[in-house]
Amino acid sequence: MMRLPGGGGVLFVLVVTAVAGPLSTNPAAAAGLEAPAWAITPEDAACHTDFELVARSGAVAPVALISDGEHVALRFTKEGVPSQAFLPIRIDQKPFANLVQRTGEEGLAVMGLSDETLNAMRHGKILQIAWLSDEAVSASLAGAGQGIVDLKICGAQVAGQHRTREAELEAQRVRAEADARARAVADEQLATARAQTAAAEAVRQRAAAEAEQLAAQAEQQRAIAAAERRRALAEQDRERAIAVQQQYYDYPDRGPPEQPPPPAAWGYYRPYYPR
Numbered sequence: 001m002m003r004l005p006g007g008g009g010v011l012f013v014l015v016v017t018a019v020a021g022p023l024s025t026n027p028a029a030a031a032g033l034e035a036p037a038w039a040i041t042p043e044d045a046a047c048h049t050d051f052e053l054v055a056r057s058g059a060v061a062p063v064a065l066i067s068d069g070e071h072v073a074l075r076f077t078k079e080g081v082p083s084q085a086f087l088p089i090r091i092d093q094k095p096f097a098n099l100v101q102r103t104g105e106e107g108l109a110v111m112g113l114s115d116e117t118l119n120a121m122r123h124g125k126i127l128q129i130a131w132l133s134d135e136a137v138s139a140s141l142a143g144a145g146q147g148i149v150d151l152k153i154c155g156a157q158v159a160g161q162h163r164t165r166e167a168e169l170e171a172q173r174v175r176a177e178a179d180a181r182a183r184a185v186a187d188e189q190l191a192t193a194r195a196q197t198a199a200a201e202a203v204r205q206r207a208a209a210e211a212e213q214l215a216a217q218a219e220q221q222r223a224i225a226a227a228e229r230r231r232a233l234a235e236q237d238r239e240r241a242i243a244v245q246q247q248y249y250d251y252p253d254r255g256p257p258e259q260p261p262p263p264a265a266w267g268y269y270r271p272y273y274p275r
Contacts, residue, residue: 038147040154045162047154048075049147053129053137061129061137065148066110069156072118072148074098074111078132081109090128091120091141122148 040047048066055061063076074089083102088095089111096117102109121127122145130136
């Protein structure tokens with residue numbers, strides 16, 4: 001189904017059972033209607049042709065036929081048009097009812113034309129609509145056979161180009177999303193690697209600090225052991241000195257303990273052998 005602009009609201013079904021009097025079938029009046037030019041104009045995703053429906057009073061109601069190549073719709077403007085309605089149009093006095101849907105714009109609506117309606121328009125002479133304005137309006141369908149064919153051909157080409165553009169934009173969007181996901185994964189992996197590196201560095205620094213602390217403790221233990229050895233040697237020396245002094249006091253006839261001779265002037269050390 002052809003994509004219609006805007007969105008439908010709550011469903012309204014409007015069945016037209018009667019109009020304000022029969023539409024004119026006067027051949028003279030029909031002959032006075034100007035045939036539409038069927039100038040085809042491309043839109044974003046469809047093509048359209050504009051023409052005017054005229055009332056007996058001369059009032060004009062502009063409408064347009066639009067097509068995406070697959071479907072054809074009648075686009076018109078009417079104040080207070082319901083969100084959806086099922087309304088008839090007349091082709092050579094024969095009614096053809098079709099679904100009307102309001103678009104997002106105020107008063108703008110489209111009527112999707114069935115294949116039966118289009119076939120009647122291609123072979124008909126007069127299009128008549130009773131509900132479009134305050135009075136019935138009509139337009140000639142001269143040239144509609146070729147005009148509708150050209151409209152659908154143009155709509156098919158424009159819609160195909162639109163679908164191609166949409167597909168390219170969708171592909172670009174998909175690629176952009178894929179690139180964004182890849183960048184996010186890469187950033188996450190990089191962040192994880194940095195966190196792991198930081199954790200490893202913290203472990204290394206903690207191990208180095210513990211090693212330094214252990215080395216300092218070992219050095220402190222060595223210093224304590226060296227101090228203990230020095231104290232032990234000093235204690236031994238003191239005890240020997242006390243023992244020598246005690247021996248002197250115990251045996252005074254031996255005299256004071258001999259002292260070792262001083263070293264020679266030239267630095268030769270003469271061994272001392274106590275008697």
